[in-house]
Amino acid sequence: MQIAKNKVVSIDYTLTDAGGEVLDSSAGKEPLSYIHGTGSLIPGLENQLEGKSAGDELKLSVPPESGYGERDEALMATLQREQLKSLGNLQEGLMFSMENEQGERIFTVVKLEGETVTVDGNHPLAGLTLNFEVTVRDVRDASEEELTHGHVHDGSHEDGHAHD
Numbered sequence: 001m002q003i004a005k006n007k008v009v010s011i012d013y014t015l016t017d018a019g020g021e022v023l024d025s026s027a028g029k030e031p032l033s034y035i036h037g038t039g040s041l042i043p044g045l046e047n048q049l050e051g052k053s054a055g056d057e058l059k060l061s062v063p064p065e066s067g068y069g070e071r072d073e074a075l076m077a078t079l080q081r082e083q084l085k086s087l088g089n090l091q092e093g094l095m096f097s098m099e100n101e102q103g104e105r106i107f108t109v110v111k112l113e114g115e116t117v118t119v120d121g122n123h124p125l126a127g128l129t130l131n132f133e134v135t136v137r138d139v140r141d142a143s144e145e146e147l148t149h150g151h152v153h154d155g156s157h158e159d160g161h162a163h164d
């Protein structure tokens with residue numbers, strides 16, 4: 001069976017940056033399962049998986065424009081510690097959500113200097129060319145229930161699965 005819209009696809013993957021550093025991997029974990037064609041994955045990954053089958057191995061390079069986008073320096077902000085005191089112990093790398101003009105957004109603390117806190121609202125992978133090594137493990141039809149819910153129902157998790 002080939003990967004196409006509304007198939008449930010399971011993949012093993014390793015994501016590295018341009019310098020070869022591993023940023024994320026399914027190694028040692030369950031494969032990643034998603035419903036194809038619903039925008040669950042970044043476009044550069046999802047598009048290149050189209051038409052592949054179980055057992056296929058791919059090496060992909062995804063530029064920022066079909067990955068997490070280019071960095072937007074306007075999403076950098078300088079705050080005072082006082083404004084973030086509800087977060088408790090601030091440290092670099094801490095992620096939190098905050099409202100801005102475009103709505104709710106995840107920010108990362110990138111620098112602490114005295115009372116000044118520099119935060120970055122860009123996705124941590126924005127602006128990067130991402131290299132994926134992907135092995136397709138399984139391709140199957142999605143059930144109607146999965147399509148209605150918009151997510152995969154893994155057999156082993158069916159019982160405790162809460163639905164709105």
Ligand code: ZN
Nearest residue numbers: 149151161163
């Ligand atoms: Zn569900």
